Amino acid sequence: MARYILRRVLLALPALLGLVLLTFVLTRVIPADPAATLAGDAATPAQLGEIRARYGLDRPLWEQAVTHVRQVVSGDLGNSIFSGRPVMEEIRFRLPATLELTFVALLLAAGLGIPLGLVAALDHNGPVDHLVRVVSVGGLAIASFWLAIMLQLLFSMEWDLLPLRGRIDVAAGAPAAVTGFFLIDSLLAGRLDQFADALRHLVLPAVTLCLPGLASIARFTRSGVLETLQKDFVLYARAAGYGRVRLAAIYVLRNAVTVTVAQIGLLFGALISGAVAVEAIYDWPGLGTYAVQAILAADYKALLAVTLVVGVVYAVVNVVVDVVQALIDPRVVEQVK
C-alpha cells in the first residue's frame, strides 16, 4: 500500500511540472501587456521599459520560463504585479476559504448523493427513483448563479435566516488562523459562537456549489448499485441469508461506490471552477474572487500562482481519491503493479 501511494504521488509530479510550463506559456501569450497595465495609460515608453526591466519582462521567453520554474520549485511565486505583495501571501488566506467551501460542498454532495443514489436504485423505476431522477436532472440543469440568487432572496432577504454574503460576521471576527479553515480554527479556539457563525455563512454557498456534484454522484451511485445488484455474488449473499439492509448498504454499496469515488476526483475540478461563480455571488473571499481580480488586472503572476495552487490541490485530491479507491477495492493496488 505504501508503495502504491508513493507511486501515485510520483506520477503526479510530471503532470504538475507540465502544468507550470503550460500556464506560463498561456499567460504570456495572452495579448494584454502587463507592463502597460501596470504603468497606466499615461506612461511614457521609457517608463514602460523600466517596468519591463524590473519584472524581467524584457528577457527572452524561455529565460523567463526557466526563472519561473526555478522560483516555483523553491516556493517563491513572486510578487503580484498589481499589488506588489508576494502572491503566496495573498493566496494563503484565500486558499483555505475556497477549500473549506469546496470540501463542505463535496461532503454534502457525497453525503447526500450516495444515499440518494442507493435508495433510487433499490426502488428501481418506483416513485423514489423518479423523484431522485427529477432532483438530479434539476441539479445539473439549474444555473448556479440563478440558484444562488434565489437562495439569497428566500433565506436571507425574505426569511432572514442566513447571512447574505461573506465568510464570517465582521463583528464576531475571524478565529485565530491555524489551519485557515474557520470551522476548524473556531473549534480549536473553543469559540462555538464563531463556529456557528462560520457555519451559517457556509450554508448557502455550499448548497449552491454542491448541487451539480450531488446530482452526478447520485446518478453514478444509482447506476453502480443497479449494476451490482445484477451480480451473482448478490444472489449468493441473499441465499446465504444476509439481511436486506446490510446487503444493500454495505455489501452492494461498497462495490458500487468504486466508480463514484473515481468520479469524485474529476468532480473536484468542476467544483473548483464552480466556486468562481459562487464566490463572486456570495462575496466569498476565496481563490475564485482573487482569480477574477487577477484576470481583470492582467496580473499574470497572481494568475499563474492561482492556477498552480489549484493544480496542486487537484493533484493531491486525486492522489487521495486513488488511495480511497484502493482501500475500497483491494484489486486496484494489484492492477497497478
Add this chain to the structure above:
Amino acid sequence: MRPLLSVENLAVRIRTDRGAAEILDDVTLAVPRGGTLGVVGESGCGKSTLLRAILGILPRNAQVPRGAILFEDRDILSDRGASARGRIGFIPQDPYLSLNPVFTAGAQILEGMRRHAPGSRRDHRAKLVDLFRAVQLPDPEAALAKYPHQFSGGQRQRLLIAAALACDPALVVADEPTTALDVTTQREILGLLRRLTAERGLSLLFVTHDFGVLAAVCDRVAVLYAGRVAETGPTRAVLDDPRHPYTRLLLGCHPDRATDLLGIPGTVPAATAQPPGCRFHPRCPIARAGCAAGVPEMQPAGPGHAVACPFQSDILLEPALG
C-alpha cells in the same frame, strides 16, 4: 419417514416482456434425509430456477402460482422465516462470480454465520478455520483475511463449500458446482463434496449437466425437460434402463455418459411458447397424435421409478438416433 425436502406440484411463473412463462410446472420431487438427488436437464430447462425457489431467492418478476416446498416438515414457500436459511447450504455454479471481490473471504462467510449460526464471532471464526481445513484450503487461518481474487478457482469453490457448511445445514443445494473448473479440479471438488456430505450425514440436491458426475454423486435422479419432470428414479435404474424418450435420447447421444447433454434434434422451446400437451412432443421421435392433447401423468416404471410418458417401454430409438 418423511423426506427432508419435498417439492410438491411446484409451478414458477416469470413475467417477461413477451408475456408470462411457466418456467416450472407441476414439479414434484423429494430429497430423503441423508440422500442425494440429482437434477439433470438441458440448459434453460429450469434447474437453477428450481434451486432459487428452494432457497427463497426467486427473481422479483417471478411468482409461485401453485405448489409447496416442504423442508423439515414446514412449508418454506409461505413461511420464509430465517430458520430455513442456515439449514440449507448453497454451493453456486460459478466460484469466480459468486464471491464479492471487495470483501475478504472471512467477512463474507461470517456475515451469513452471524445471522444464522449460534455462538459468538470468535466461535464462528474458529469453526470456519476448521471448515477451511476440512475443505483442504492451504493456510486456513490466513484464508479468512484474503480477498477472493487471491484464490484460484478450485480454492474458491472450496471456500464456497466451506461456506455452505458453515451454519450446520441439513441440506446442501449445489448448482453445477464444478462446471467452471478444469477436469482434474472437478474430480477433486466432487470427491470432497461427497466425502463431506457423507461424513456429516447431509442430504444433497445436486444440479448437473453431466451424467458421469450424476452417477458418481447421486442415489436418485430427476430428469427435467422444459420445466417439467420427465423421469425420476434411482440413478442406476434411470441410467441403465431409461424409459422416457427424452432420457433415452440424452443417454443415447452419450454412450460414455460422461459428456454434456447436447445434440438432440430441435431445441428447447422458448419458455413463453411452450407446446400444448407433452412439452417434448415436437422433438420426440415416437410422438403420436394424442401427445399434444393432454399433459402426460407420471406412471410407475419400476421400484421408485416413474416416467411422464404413456409409451414408455420397449421403444426402439436407435433408428431415430441414426
